[in-house]
Structure formats: C-alpha cells, structure tokens
Amino acid sequence: MSDDNVTPLRPSRPCAICGKKTQPAFHPFCSKHCADVDLNRWLKGAYVIPAAEEQDDWSEDTGAQTGGQGDET
Numbered sequence: 001m002s003d004d005n006v007t008p009l010r011p012s013r014p015c016a017i018c019g020k021k022t023q024p025a026f027h028p029f030c031s032k033h034c035a036d037v038d039l040n041r042w043l044k045g046a047y048v049i050p051a052a053e054e055q056d057d058w059s060e061d062t063g064a065q066t067g068g069q070g071d072e073t
Contacts, residue, residue, distance in 0.1 A: 015022050017034035029035040041047055 012022055013028065014020060015030040015034050016028050017037050018030060020030040022028055022030050026032060026035050029038065
C-alpha cells in the first residue's frame with residue numbers, strides 16, 4: 001500500500017527538537033537523531049512532570065497513643 005493517498009487528519013507540526021519538517025517515519029521528529037536527543041532528555045530526567053504532594057494529616061506525635069489505657073505496671 002502506498003502512503004501517497006493518505007490525507008493527514010491534522011496539519012503537521014515542526015520537529016519538537018530542531019523545528020524542521022517532521023517525517024512520518026520519525027513522527028513527531030524529523031530524524032532518528034532528534035528522536036534520540038529527546039529520549040536522552042527523558043532518561044536524564046530533564047523532563048519532569050511537577051506533582052503537588054498532599055499534606056499528611058498523620059504525624060508521629062499525633063499518631064502515638066496518648067493517655068487512655070496503656071500498659072501500666
């Protein structure tokens with residue numbers, strides 16, 4: 001089957017790394033080099049999704065048993 005008859009569903013965007021026209025074989029990049037650059041950035045941790053951590057309602061001071069019926073000897 002030929003890819004000449006395929007109509008893209010959306011307009012093409014430039015390469016995410018260098019800005020050149022993307023190639024279908026390496027989408028969303030223009031070449032294997034740019035794809036590898038992006039992969040390296042992910043593996044190094046350059047791309048980070050920030051996460052807001054919720055406050056814990058429990059702490060060692062409030063979680064410890066205070067008063068009440070403990071072991072009294």
